[in-house]
Amino acid sequence: MNRKDFIKGAGLTAASMAFMPANGLFAKTFADQKVRLAIIGVGARGLSHLDLVLRRGDTELVAICDVDEKTLELAKKMIEKSGKKMPQVFTGDDSAWKKMLNVKGGLDGIIIATPWELHKEMIISSLDSGIKYVGTEVVLGITLEDHWDVVKAAERNNAHVMMLENVCYRRDVMAVLNMTRQGLFGELVHLQGGYQHDLREVKFNDGKQYYGGGVEFGEKGYSEARWRTNHSVHRNGDLYPTHGIGPVANYIDINRGNRFMTLSSFSSKGRGLHNYVVAKGGADHPNAKVKFKLGDVVTTQISCANGETVLLQHDTNLPRPYSLGFRVQGTDGIWMDVNKGIYIEGKSAKPHQWDNAKEWLDKYDHPLWARWSKETAGAGHGGMDFFVIHAFVEAIKRETETPMDVYDAAVMSAITPLSEHSIDLGNETVEFPDFTGGKWMKRKPVFAITDEY
Numbered sequence: 001m002n003r004k005d006f007i008k009g010a011g012l013t014a015a016s017m018a019f020m021p022a023n024g025l026f027a028k029t030f031a032d033q034k035v036r037l038a039i040i041g042v043g044a045r046g047l048s049h050l051d052l053v054l055r056r057g058d059t060e061l062v063a064i065c066d067v068d069e070k071t072l073e074l075a076k077k078m079i080e081k082s083g084k085k086m087p088q089v090f091t092g093d094d095s096a097w098k099k100m101l102n103v104k105g106g107l108d109g110i111i112i113a114t115p116w117e118l119h120k121e122m123i124i125s126s127l128d129s130g131i132k133y134v135g136t137e138v139v140l141g142i143t144l145e146d147h148w149d150v151v152k153a154a155e156r157n158n159a160h161v162m163m164l165e166n167v168c169y170r171r172d173v174m175a176v177l178n179m180t181r182q183g184l185f186g187e188l189v190h191l192q193g194g195y196q197h198d199l200r201e202v203k204f205n206d207g208k209q210y211y212g213g214g215v216e217f218g219e220k221g222y223s224e225a226r227w228r229t230n231h232s233v234h235r236n237g238d239l240y241p242t243h244g245i246g247p248v249a250n251y252i253d254i255n256r257g258n259r260f261m262t263l264s265s266f267s268s269k270g271r272g273l274h275n276y277v278v279a280k281g282g283a284d285h286p287n288a289k290v291k292f293k294l295g296d297v298v299t300t301q302i303s304c305a306n307g308e309t310v311l312l313q314h315d316t317n318l319p320r321p322y323s324l325g326f327r328v329q330g331t332d333g334i335w336m337d338v339n340k341g342i343y344i345e346g347k348s349a350k351p352h353q354w355d356n357a358k359e360w361l362d363k364y365d366h367p368l369w370a371r372w373s374k375e376t377a378g379a380g381h382g383g384m385d386f387f388v389i390h391a392f393v394e395a396i397k398r399e400t401e402t403p404m405d406v407y408d409a410a411v412m413s414a415i416t417p418l419s420e421h422s423i424d425l426g427n428e429t430v431e432f433p434d435f436t437g438g439k440w441m442k443r444k445p446v447f448a449i450t451d452e453y
């Protein structure tokens with residue numbers, strides 16, 4: 001499919017494309033421009049972002065910050081190997097990152113890949129210090145108020161906050177986006193997604209390695225076991241909604257002609273984490289006494305202004321193969337990723353029978369993947385991680401909005417506290433806030449509209 005057909009399929013007008021000058025112009029304008037970046041948190045995720053930043057010719061890594069010596073050493077080795085200039089390194093205490101915000105020469109953008117509970121303060125301080133582009137790992141904050149605070153900080157500073165939600169760029173997810181925009185599924189009616197990933201070896205380890213080898217967490221754990229597991233002790237809700245809801249939000253133009261209206265969540269009993277501790281560490285291990293508040297399977301339903309329903313699942317404590325469980329269903333057809341099937345009425349090979357999704361996904365490969373697949377080689381999560389950093393950097397170069405903005409980040413993140421609230425209230429349906437203050441009615445889709453970023 002050529003670019004013109006793609007744009008036509010996406011329902012774009014010349015006006016909505018006006019902010020996107022032609023490739024050639026950018027090549028000229030940005031030929032020698034280097035985007036000055038810093039990273040807070042070079043742990044498991046931050047190292048992957050570091051790698052992607054180092055690979056690019058249009059970035060200058062000015063500074064990094066972390067409080068963990070071991071991971072800083074890994075980061076320094078990676079930088080040395082890249083042949084790039086060693087950035088300034090900020091470390092020593094939990095507030096070292098604050099000094100980094102005022103690094104000499106200033107920053108065009110900052111990437112945050114720290115524990116969830118630190119994001120809000122790091123984002124808001126970055127914005128208030130004058131940094132115009134903040135790329136933050138999932139999620140924006142913890143409470144609903146946190147999410148509002150970040151939105152207000154972005155508005156107050158006229159600055160951009162992009163949540164680095166990589167699954168939005170997964171190849172099959174993007175091909176299906178292309179198909180939805182070309183109307184293959186008809187009018188969308190129901191969507192599903194989630195985070196269904198056995199994280200027991202992430203939530204517990206031996207305090208030395210990233211995955212497993214022990215049943216420690218908190219102070220005695222390493223990487224995510226150090227901080228993430230505590231959320232399973234104290235909270236019950238959909239703790240990790242963004243990988244499922246990010247793609248779904250793009251399919252149905254959330255914040256851009258549509259919005260989430262109400263939400264209700266249900267939680268199953270929680271057995272998986274306790275059983276794992278007992279099985280691997282013994283019934284006498286101190287962590288066998290810990291009461292985990294998180295239910296093993298948390299199910300959330302969301303209603304939308306345009307009449308669609310969304311079903312999300314959070315399932316991280318039980319033995320199971322990985323699956324995000326996507327389903328996109330419209331008046332003319334359906335995609336499900338678990339069975340790798342697509343059915344389009346009147347177009348599929350046989351009535352009532354699934355086509356192998358691959359034929360459709362190949363045919364409707366998104367122009368971004370078609371153009372950049374060479375550059376994705378070696379990037380994390382099957383290549384999709386390339387696109388988040390690519391989009392962040394390209395938006396900075398163009399001094400334009402990021403393809404997912406602070407309102408998108410806020411609605412995705414808000415699902416967690418709203419689901420906790422609904423469960424607390426005995427599965428009551430709760431209102432979804434409108435972070436855009438009514439702007440959703442007029443905003444137009446900007447995510448992956450062209451093959452540029």
Ligand SMILES: NC(=O)c1ccc[n+]([C@@H]2O[C@H](COP(=O)([O-])OP(=O)(O)OC[C@H]3O[C@@H](n4cnc5c(N)ncnc54)[C@H](O)[C@@H]3O)[C@@H](O)[C@H]2O)c1
Nearest residue numbers: 041042043044045046066067068094113114137138223224
């Ligand atoms: N999108 C994805 O696919 C994906 C995958 C993994 C993690 N993540 C997200 O990335 C974020 C980080 O997760 P992770 O797996 O890298 O965890 P991690 O624990 O491995 O890394 C976090 C890093 O932050 C550092 N840190 C903690 N406090 C700090 C402070 N005050 N100042 C500076 N650095 C500090 C830690 O030392 C650690 O190196 C989380 O939001 C997580 O959900 C996303």
